[in-house]
Amino acid sequence: MNWLIDFFGDPVNWSGPDGIPARLLEHLEFAGLSLLLAMLIALPLGLLIGHTGRGALLVVSIANAARALPTLGLLVLIVLLMGVGTILPVLIPLVALAVPPILVNTYEGIRGVDPDLRDAAYGMGLRGRQVLGRVLVPVALPLILLGLRLAAIQVVATATVAAYVGLGGLGRFIIDGLATKNFPSTIGGAVLVALLALLVQLGFTLVQRATVSPGVSERQTIR
Template identity: 80%
Template sequence: MNWLIEFFGTAANWSGPSGIPARLLEHVEFSAVALLLSMIIAIPLGLFIGHTGRGGVVVVVAANAARALPTLGLVVLIVLLVGVGSTWPVLAPLIALAVPPILVNTYEGIRGVERDLRDAAYGMGLRGGQVLLKVLVPVALPLILLGLRIAAIQVVATATVAAYVGLGGLGRYIIDGLATKDFPSTLGGAVLVVALALLVQLGFAVLQRAVVSPGVSRRVKSR
């Protein structure tokens, strides 16, 4: 507790390019860009294979296999390939980490919609894309959001690896603190990462309440 008081109570930790607000903003930027790029890759692919059933097993197996990739190992590999002059050594591993849960949950959410609902939509005259967007996506939205929430929390927690390649973010407090035996800084950085992850969790809970139809929510709970 004394270490936390020392870290958060030091005025110098709240100002300048190495201050908590600046490091927090850097961490959020890394995480947001990685999550956005992951969504651009995974959601359309998940919707396509879930709706058409083409290549579903292969894509899901590959996505699950990607979860076993060592994030820090990818960081080191990409640094060796492209150097440290860009954010790609951090973004690429974070994207590799975030794509699988988004892709798998999107695919499973669309595939899991009851056949009766699909048939009823086609019977009403809807076609292909209309069935997907107006029927399947709204019903699958809770599972899609779950995938996004899992990916976002993993990305926020793992973005600390940016410090390994000299970039910013909250990981600087943890990595630099361990290197210099500045344990208040290490503990403070860890607490900030945990707090940010909890805030992301809360944000997705609020988002789900706002965008998911109450009827769909009751249907999911009754399963």
């Protein structure tokens, strides 16, 4: 506890390019951009293979294998190959981390929709794309959001390793603290990252409440 007071109580930690606000912004930039890129790749692909069923086995197998990629290894390899001129070396491993959960959950969500519902939608005269947008996506939304939430949490947590190769973000407090045996900084950084991850978790819970149809989430039984 004293370490935390040392860290958060020190005004030096609250200003300048090494301060908490600046590092937090960097962290959010890494995590936000990676998540956005991962969504742009994984959501359309997941919807496509979930809806058509084509190439699903191949795509899902690749995505599951990609889950095993160690982010730290990927990061140091890419930085050695490309240098650290831009933030691209951080984005690539983080995107690789975020795509599988979004892709697999979107696919499973769409594919898992009750076939009767799908048939009913076609029977009502909806076309392929309308069925996807008006029936399949709303029904699959809890699983899609779960995938996004898992991806977001992992990205926020893992963006800390960017500091190991000299890039910014909240990981700097952790890695620099470890290197200089500054324990308050290390613990303080760890607590900040954990708080951020919890906020993301809370944010997604709220988004889920707001966007998932009451009929789907069983908050309201349909008679």
